[in-house]
Amino acid sequence: MNHVCIRSFFGGAVALLLFFSAGVGFAQLFEVKPAVVEKIEKALPKSSPAKPKKPRKVLIFSKTSGFRHGSIPVGAKSIVMLGEKTGAFEAVHSEDDSMFEPESLNQFDAVIMLNTTGKLFLPKPMPKDPAEKAKALEREKRLKKSLVDFVRGGKGLAGTHSATDTYKDWKEYCDMMGGAFDGHPWHEPVPIRLLDASHPLNKVFKGEGFTITDEIYQFREDTANPSDRRLLLTLDPGFKKLNKGKRKDGNYPISWIDKYGEGRIFYCSLGHRDEIYYNPVILEHYLAGFQYAIGDLDADATPLSASDSVIDITGKWDVAVEMQQGGNEVVWEFKKTDDGISGVSISNGERRDLTNLSLNGKELAFDITVDYQGMSITIEVEAKFENDKAEGTLTVFSDAGEELANGTLSATKSK
Numbered sequence: 001m002n003h004v005c006i007r008s009f010f011g012g013a014v015a016l017l018l019f020f021s022a023g024v025g026f027a028q029l030f031e032v033k034p035a036v037v038e039k040i041e042k043a044l045p046k047s048s049p050a051k052p053k054k055p056r057k058v059l060i061f062s063k064t065s066g067f068r069h070g071s072i073p074v075g076a077k078s079i080v081m082l083g084e085k086t087g088a089f090e091a092v093h094s095e096d097d098s099m100f101e102p103e104s105l106n107q108f109d110a111v112i113m114l115n116t117t118g119k120l121f122l123p124k125p126m127p128k129d130p131a132e133k134a135k136a137l138e139r140e141k142r143l144k145k146s147l148v149d150f151v152r153g154g155k156g157l158a159g160t161h162s163a164t165d166t167y168k169d170w171k172e173y174c175d176m177m178g179g180a181f182d183g184h185p186w187h188e189p190v191p192i193r194l195l196d197a198s199h200p201l202n203k204v205f206k207g208e209g210f211t212i213t214d215e216i217y218q219f220r221e222d223t224a225n226p227s228d229r230r231l232l233l234t235l236d237p238g239f240k241k242l243n244k245g246k247r248k249d250g251n252y253p254i255s256w257i258d259k260y261g262e263g264r265i266f267y268c269s270l271g272h273r274d275e276i277y278y279n280p281v282i283l284e285h286y287l288a289g290f291q292y293a294i295g296d297l298d299a300d301a302t303p304l305s306a307s308d309s310v311i312d313i314t315g316k317w318d319v320a321v322e323m324q325q326g327g328n329e330v331v332w333e334f335k336k337t338d339d340g341i342s343g344v345s346i347s348n349g350e351r352r353d354l355t356n357l358s359l360n361g362k363e364l365a366f367d368i369t370v371d372y373q374g375m376s377i378t379i380e381v382e383a384k385f386e387n388d389k390a391e392g393t394l395t396v397f398s399d400a401g402e403e404l405a406n407g408t409l410s411a412t413k414s415k
Contacts, residue, residue, distance in 0.1 A: 065118025110156030152261030156293030238341030
């Protein structure tokens, strides 16, 4: 008899065990409505960021021993279609943990943990008979070793969303996946910051941070640290509701990559909601991450320095501008908002809003529009921050797009 354990919350946690007759096949349990399949099809990229070095095969594993996400069917369908459409990989979807026996696992180039939860390699409930219980624990030990050997030996491991709510007490798994779920303070529109806009996994975002609605995780203090792995996306540190989280370091990563032995890791916490799996930009980020884990996309997994990972520019900055026409002094003022961060430029008592403001790692870019002698001009500013100082450039354009002037700037944080 096939069975799926689903936990839902309505007036408190209620565990439901639904039994399906033997006539209901695995595929039928994961059917996705045609309208949703159409949305996925429209969202799929036309090609992959890297050409596969050889035909690739991945295991999508979505077994749950704890909370079961309703987005699993859509996620599985989306990843299968992603591989088919781009030719990046062939995907096999399963919830049979015997797939982790070495002779089965070795056929794959990577494993994608799709919203898995709990202790996946143990039966639920555990046998009461001592001999059967010992047998179950021995089997779990064997499957755990198989997965570690698989990754350490040069294969890939990827995870979406609650892959970090899986085996949180198994150190080697936490070291591989990179994080251990410790709550989800946000389920609302949140601003996401790129830590390295030029990184191969972040190129799809075209240098721009973005806002997305999903259930956002925080991770246990001893995991998901920027010194241990290459963080790619985080909650914007200027987000006004960041204080809903409880991490002392204020570090709330969304996506990262890592190396484990000879193998590669990719994780992204987005994926609670169905629509994540037919968001075109997120699918491209996922595809790049999967290809990194598989071994087809080269990417730097070196951890960023702390100053690269977290920077807070809120407050006032004294700015000296030097141009061929002469110098000037202005003040920048940045504040946290629900959408991340906003700013104004103050000159001669006049305040002008900073538009198209983008903070990626230590690099800031924004525009200022000024009416000058009956003409609307735009000043494009780019600056790089280092502790309490910044250096940058500015370029002045006419409303017709003609470059009128350029210069340099230096800024220090006001005391």
